[in-house]
Amino acid sequence: MTAVDVELQLSVENLLARYVHALDDDRLEEWPDFFVEQGRYRITTAENFEGDLPLPIIYADSRAMLRDRVSALRHANIYEAQRYRHGVSSVLVERIDARAARSTANFQVVRIMHTGESVLFASGRYFDRIRLGGNGLLYEEKTVVLDSRAIDTLLAIPL
Amino acid sequence: MTAVDVELQLSVENLLARYVHALDDDRLEEWPDFFVEQGRYRITTAENFEGDLPLPIIYADSRAMLRDRVSALRHANIYEAQRYRHGVSSVLVERIDARAARSTANFQVVRIMHTGESVLFASGRYFDRIRLGGNGLLYEEKTVVLDSRAIDTLLAIPL
Amino acid sequence: MTAVDVELQLSVENLLARYVHALDDDRLEEWPDFFVEQGRYRITTAENFEGDLPLPIIYADSRAMLRDRVSALRHANIYEAQRYRHGVSSVLVERIDARAARSTANFQVVRIMHTGESVLFASGRYFDRIRLGGNGLLYEEKTVVLDSRAIDTLLAIPL
Numbered sequence: 001m002t003a004v005d006v007e008l009q010l011s012v013e014n015l016l017a018r019y020v021h022a023l024d025d026d027r028l029e030e031w032p033d034f035f036v037e038q039g040r041y042r043i044t045t046a047e048n049f050e051g052d053l054p055l056p057i058i059y060a061d062s063r064a065m066l067r068d069r070v071s072a073l074r075h076a077n078i079y080e081a082q083r084y085r086h087g088v089s090s091v092l093v094e095r096i097d098a099r100a101a102r103s104t105a106n107f108q109v110v111r112i113m114h115t116g117e118s119v120l121f122a123s124g125r126y127f128d129r130i131r132l133g134g135n136g137l138l139y140e141e142k143t144v145v146l147d148s149r150a151i152d153t154l155l156a157i158p159l
Numbered sequence: 160m161t162a163v164d165v166e167l168q169l170s171v172e173n174l175l176a177r178y179v180h181a182l183d184d185d186r187l188e189e190w191p192d193f194f195v196e197q198g199r200y201r202i203t204t205a206e207n208f209e210g211d212l213p214l215p216i217i218y219a220d221s222r223a224m225l226r227d228r229v230s231a232l233r234h235a236n237i238y239e240a241q242r243y244r245h246g247v248s249s250v251l252v253e254r255i256d257a258r259a260a261r262s263t264a265n266f267q268v269v270r271i272m273h274t275g276e277s278v279l280f281a282s283g284r285y286f287d288r289i290r291l292g293g294n295g296l297l298y299e300e301k302t303v304v305l306d307s308r309a310i311d312t313l314l315a316i317p318l
Numbered sequence: 319m320t321a322v323d324v325e326l327q328l329s330v331e332n333l334l335a336r337y338v339h340a341l342d343d344d345r346l347e348e349w350p351d352f353f354v355e356q357g358r359y360r361i362t363t364a365e366n367f368e369g370d371l372p373l374p375i376i377y378a379d380s381r382a383m384l385r386d387r388v389s390a391l392r393h394a395n396i397y398e399a400q401r402y403r404h405g406v407s408s409v410l411v412e413r414i415d416a417r418a419a420r421s422t423a424n425f426q427v428v429r430i431m432h433t434g435e436s437v438l439f440a441s442g443r444y445f446d447r448i449r450l451g452g453n454g455l456l457y458e459e460k461t462v463v464l465d466s467r468a469i470d471t472l473l474a475i476p477l
Contacts, residue, residue, distance in 0.1 A: 004328040010163040017249035021263065046401065083205065083306045085282040087248045087267055089405045090335035104339065108405055108428060110267060110282045116309025118279050120436050123403040123428045147401045150434025169322040176408035180422065242364065242465045244441040246407045246426055269426060269441045275468025277438050 005095060012093045012103045012130060015137045020086035020107075023157055028073060031158055032066035035139045036131055041066060043144040043159060045151070046124065057151065058158075066158075073157070081114035084121065084157055096129075100140065103128045109159065122159060123147045164254060171252045171262045171289060174296045179245035179266075182316055187232060190317055191225035194298045195290055200225060202303040202318060204310070205283065216310065217317075225317075232316065240273035243280065243316055255288075259299065262287045268318065281318060282306045323413060330411045330421045330448060333455045338404035338425075341475055346391060349476055350384035353457045354449055359384060361462040361477060363469070364442065375469065376476075384476075391475070399432035402439065402475055414447075418458065421446045427477065440477060441465045 015034070022030045035041065042056035060066050091105040104127055111121035129141040144159045174193070181189045194200065201215040219225050250264040263286055270280035288300040303318045333352070340348045353359065360374035378384050409423040422445055429439035447459040462477045 004325070004332050006165055006324055006328060007163070009328055009332075010165060010168055014163050014168075014251070017251050020249050020265070021251060024265070085265055085267065085306055087246050087265060087405050087407075089246075089248055089407055090338050092332070092335050092339060106338070106342065106403055106405060108267075108403065108426075110279060110306070112282065112306040116307045118282060118307055120279065120428060120438065123430065123436060147403055147428070147430040148434045148436055165324055166322070169324060169327055173322050173327075173410070176410050179408050179424070180410060183424065244424055244426065244465055246405050246424060248405075248407055267426075269438060269465070271441065271465040275466045277441060277466055279438065 005093070008095060008101060008132075009091070009093050011132075011137055012101065012128075013091050015130065015139075016088050016091060016103075016105060016126070020088055023159070024084050024086055026157075028070045028157065031070060032063040035063055035066060035142070038062055039066075039139050040141045041139070041144075041158075042142075043146065045146045045149045047149055049143075049145045057146075069158070083112040085110045085112065088126070099132055101130045101132060103130060107159070122151065124159075164252070167254060167260060167291075168250070168252050170291075170296055171260065171287075172250050174289065174298075175247050175250060175262075175264060175285070179247055182318070183243050183245055185316075187229045187316065190229060191222040194222055194225060194301070197221055198225075198298050199300045200298075200303075200317075201301075202305065204305045204308045206308055208302075208304045216305075228317070242271040244269045244271065247285070258291050260289045260291060262289060266318070281310065283318075323411070326413060326419060326450075327409070327411050329450075329455055330419065330446075331409050333448065333457075334406050334409060334421075334423060334444070338406055341477070342402050342404055344475075346388045346475065349388060350381040353381055353384060353460070356380055357384075357457050358459045359457075359462075359476075360460075361464065363464045363467045365467055367461075367463045375464075387476070401430040403428045403430065406444070417450050419448045419450060421448060425477070440469065442477075 019034050040061045043058040044056045048055050087108045089106050091103055093101055093103045095101045104125060106125055109122045110118050112118045124146040127143040128139055131138045131140050178193050200219045202217040203215045207214050246267045248265050250262055252260055252262045254260045263284060265284055268281045269277050271277045283305040286302040287298055290297045290299050337352050359378045361376040362374045366373050405426045407424050409421055411419055411421045413419045422443060424443055427440045428436050430436045442464040445461040446457055449456045449458050
């Protein structure tokens with residue numbers, strides 16, 4: 001049988017679940033706390049990612065930058081009434097060492113407009129590096145690779 | 160590492176999986192048996208849920224009421240040929256005590272019309288209270304919170 | 319509590335995750351290696367499956383046939399630029415004996431066109447028979463049951 005590290009697998013899935021519920025519940029102020037202090041976050045497209053182009057759509061390399069982004073979103077999107085619903089699946093986890101792991105997962109996000117209409121907003125992969133131990137799991141690095149290059153230039157929420 | 164209760168987590172995910180397969184397979188007669196005798200089931204919208212408005216779209220507080228609902232659906236929808244496909248993900252489980260747990264999960268449902276066309280039918284969250292022990296897990300309470308208020312007034316199947 | 323076989327459950331979910339990531343990453347050459355040498359693969363529709371009609375859309379009963387199919391796809395689709403993103407959920411696993419298990423899972427596949435547009439491409443169920451032991455889990459049989467009969471006659475990738 002494939003040796004799956006049960007504790008690690010379910011801990012990483014739990015981290016992903018808490019992460020997307022925070023986003024979907026619009027608890028954006030909690031978002032930076034899923035990262036280590038110098039955590040890196042970027043959103044890019046599959047095209048750029050595979051071509052290894054250094055052009056992320058969004059890039060941050062500290063909690064402070066993530067907090068700034070939340071502030072900006074709160075001011076910009078004051079009248080918005082969309083909702084988002086993430087579906088995360090097929091989570092593959094690989095231990096790096098006693099203190100770190102890598103994971104890959106698929107996601108799909110539905111956007112529900114204030115009119116009630118629902119559209120498939122985004123799909124892609126999460127490539128994450130996670131710090132283990134201490135007070136729970138935290139993202140050292142989270143790379144969101146979007147399948148489509150036709151994305152909304154104003155991303156209303158983090159992904 | 161986050162302490163995930165492995166047995167509880169997978170048992171709750173298994174309950175959710177059996178629940179949605181019963182619905183998607185149109186085995187509606189089995190649906191009430193996922194609940195305790197006085198189990199509560201309701202479907203509401205996020206708007207109502209967050210405003211704490213007492214206006215569920217569907218409400219039942221016993222297996223008998225759920226059975227009545229199945230009977231009604233069987234008579235009303237005799238000519239229907241839709242299919243439904245649930246996607247459930249990001250399941251967060253919290254133990255209340257030795258005999259009960261709570262869970263939150265995301266869902267998306269695709270409806271496949273008899274013409275072959277597929278549409279995103281509904282998305283939202285399940286907020287569940289589950290009785291542990293005895294003969295397997297059963298729902299004491301299942302609240303379906305739809306993201307969109309633009310729902311079909313005639314819900315063809317339970318969610 | 320429902321007795322879930324933790325190791326088996328997570329090993330089967332891991333197999334499914336590796337399987338769909340290989341497909342979504344366009345690593346089609348790896349696809350036959352998820353099967354035993356005489357593994358059976360078929361794609362059918364729910365209508366045909368339930369009517370027990372012997373008319374699969376695609377049928378193969380060996381790795382060699384799967385390899386042929388990959389070659390054909392590589393030649394036919396040389397100019398394609400679609401991407402696919404699977405979402406797999408609600409995995410139910412049942413042990414047959416020490417060397418085999420069955421699983422049922424729901425899937426949804428999004429197709430991302432080279433224009434950037436995303437559409438819900440397919441949904442359905444995987445009915446799998448899995449060989450345990452030896453060098454990891456392998457499919458003895460994988461049946462893909464599509465919800466819709468309105469499918470693309472030229473399936474660009476395996477499902």
